[in-house]
Amino acid sequence: MNVEIFRSFHFEAAHYLPHFPEGHKCRRLHGHSFRLEVGVTGKPDPYSGAVMDFGEIKKRVAPVVEMLDHFLINDVGDRLGNAKHAQLLRNPTSENLALWFAHNLKTLLPGLSTVVIHETCTSKCVLKLQP
Numbered sequence: 001m002n003v004e005i006f007r008s009f010h011f012e013a014a015h016y017l018p019h020f021p022e023g024h025k026c027r028r029l030h031g032h033s034f035r036l037e038v039g040v041t042g043k044p045d046p047y048s049g050a051v052m053d054f055g056e057i058k059k060r061v062a063p064v065v066e067m068l069d070h071f072l073i074n075d076v077g078d079r080l081g082n083a084k085h086a087q088l089l090r091n092p093t094s095e096n097l098a099l100w101f102a103h104n105l106k107t108l109l110p111g112l113s114t115v116v117i118h119e120t121c122t123s124k125c126v127l128k129l130q131p
């Protein structure tokens with residue numbers, strides 16, 4: 001039977017949402033303490049009893065999180081040019097951030113099944129990937 005395990009990450013970053021309506025507060029430059037949750041689904045190994053070592057998830061995901069931590073996310077997209085699905089970072093909604101993490105983590109994390117972005121303590125986006 002498959003089990004989904006989650007590891008959480010935090011990063012601080014600034015962004016603005018250029019496609020929101022004129023005068024909307026989210027068009028202004030502002031920051032968040034973002035929380036990323038990464039879900040990996042698989043059958044627990046019969047010997048270890050684990051789907052994957054949580055420490056291994058941390059090792060693989062942390063460098064991707066570091067790409068955004070303490071940056072203006074829109075600028076990271078500009079800096080990357082056309083690499084690593086950078087267009088998603090130029091309009092960094094929670095939805096686009098979840099998609100960006102999914103694109104950049106899928107080869108690093110076989111079994112990646114869910115990406116959650118918490119923009120605030122009351123607002124989050126859940127991206128469910130095909131198993």
Ligand SMILES: [Zn+2]
Pocket residue numbers: 015026030031032119
């Ligand atoms: Zn925001």
